[in-house]
Amino acid sequence: MKQIDFAVTDLSLDRQNPRHDVSTPTTREAIAALLEADPEKWVNLAQDIAAVGLNPTELTIVVEEEGDMVVIEGNRRVSALKALLEPDLVDHPGIRQQIGIIARRHRSTIPRTVRCVVSPSREAARHWIVLRHTGENQGVGVVRWNHEQVTRYAKKKNPSERALRFIHQVAAWYADDRDLLENVEKVRTSRLTTLARVLSDPKIRHSLGIEFTQDGILADYTPEAMHGSIRKIFSDLASHLSVSLIKSKEQRREYIGTLQDHLPQNSDRLAQPRLVKSTEEKKPALQTSATPSASAQEIQPKNPATKRPSEDKRVFQNVILRNVSSRTSKVLNEAKKVTIAESPNVAAIMIRAVIDITVSEAAERQGWRRRQDKLRDRIRVALSHIDPENQDRDLDEARRMSQNDGALSVKNLHAFMHQWAVEPMIIDVTRLSSVYTPMLVKIDAYLGENHK
Structure with missing residues (x-):
């Protein structure tokens, strides 16, 4: 079999695709059939x-036919x-809109050609297609990694893993700093790779006074001494600092210069670096006396009793709504007490309730009264006002999930509440909380800027 690059427009989709129950003579029908199976x-x-x-x-793999x-x-x-x-090949209006947005944002990177293996016949390719789609086949096919192997690879190869560890620790150190935590959430949802790029530079890590090990984070200073520099970095990342501004070593050196007034003083450096174990693994230490150890005093936040839970453990745990009504704020605060892993059913219901009450209040206060009979319509209208040009990437997932009919659609939010046979999975509830967090935060900001 030979390999040839074909223009996308020169390729025809298979009318006999095994994924479909019936023949799909046109590209439009083939796309519609694939969307019916799993649009998300x-x-x-x-x-x-x-x-x-x-x-x-x-x-x-392609074959020449007629x-x-x-x-x-x-x-x-x-x-x-x-x-x-x-995009007009997509019949579904909501998904056509999503594809159009994706296409506009990535116009320069969408492939126009496809490297193909040309098979002399369908039968000649059958063996490889069967192996591709029917599992391990006693070792002849792809043998999937188990969970331990996946985790091991992710820790070694994923640069964002270190950034996530740092985010977890910052959230634990500065649990009372609401502005910082809001910026941390923005970075986690939309600038994680940029933070990873920042932390990949050894000089930046040295300036901050941190280093990463397999067991945790080595800190040269107390959290109090590092507070200013960490606050500055997350504020920059949440606003203007993008990958393009720190791509080269020279750019990162320039950025270090902007941190000088915020970095910890050398006189505050600890005699020996202190190892702070991962916040996801660390258990409360039993004290043998009323006075904590020097190490604990140096590394722990001022008020350990207010330490935040690990990322994504609670419903909308990093959302703060300052411009909504007292009742909406109370509903959110009560929802934030729900631990997803312990109460996934209640968590799923509360996610729907918080979203519904927030977009409904926004619509009533702002006079968004057209075409809002359904929750997905209210979400769509809210998104269209807070991001009329569809340019805010923080909202991409909320826009996509709220308007399609996939596994995590608004339809399923209703099912979590009204259908006794639908049981939400912890991972799905966690993702729903994460996806709609930016939308809630930005609706609140919109209400603050547009008093009526």
Whole structure:
């Protein structure tokens, strides 16, 4: 079999795709069939291809039939590419809008060609297609990693893992600093890779007084001494500091210069660095006396009793609404007491309740009264006002999930409350809380800026 690059427009989707119950004679019908099966996954694939490109380790297989190059392996990725290049191929209006937004944002990176393996016939490719889609096949196919292996690889290779550890620790150190925690949440949801780039520079780590080990974070200063510099970094990341501004060593040296007035003083440096173990693994230490150890005094926040839980453990745990009514604020605060892992059913219901009451209040106060019979409509209208140009990437996931019919759609938020047979999974509830956090925060900010 030979490999050839084909223009996306020169490839035809398979009318006999095993994924479909019936034949799909046109590209539009093939895309509609794939969306019917799982719209959320298909849109996720389109987003990934637009942002990162096609997976070079998985080549598309084509066969020539009646003068057309027909895709017999890789129909999902090719259909996503065709839609990105021509969004009107998508019949569903909400998903067509999402694909259009993705296409505009990644216009310069969307692949126009696909490296394909040309098979002499369908039968000649059958063996490889079967292996691709039917599991391990006693070792002949792809043997998947177990959870331990996945975790081991992620720790070694994922640069964002260190950034997440740092975020967890900052949230624990500065549990009372609301402004900092708001910026931490913004960074976690939209600037995590930028934080990872900052922390990848040894000179920045040295200036801050931190270093990462397998067991945790080595700190050269107390949290109090580092407060100013950490506050400055997260404020910059949440506002203007992007990857393009710290891409090179020279740019990062310039950035260190902007931190000089906020860095801890050398006179505050500890005699020996103190190891702060991961906040996800650390257990409360039993004290043998009423006075904590020197190490604990140096590393722990001033008020350990107010230490925040680990990331994403509670419903909307980092959301603070200052411009809503007293009742809406109380509903949110009561929801934030729910631990997702312990009470996933209550958590799912509270997520829906907080979203509904917040967008409903915003609509009533701002006079957004058109086409709001359903919750998804109220969410859509709210998003259209707080981000009329669809340019805020923090809101992409809320926009996509609220308007499609996938596994985490608004339809399922209703099902969590009204259907006895639907049981929410912890991972899904956690993601819902994370996805809608930026929307709630930005609605609150909008209300503060637009008093009526």
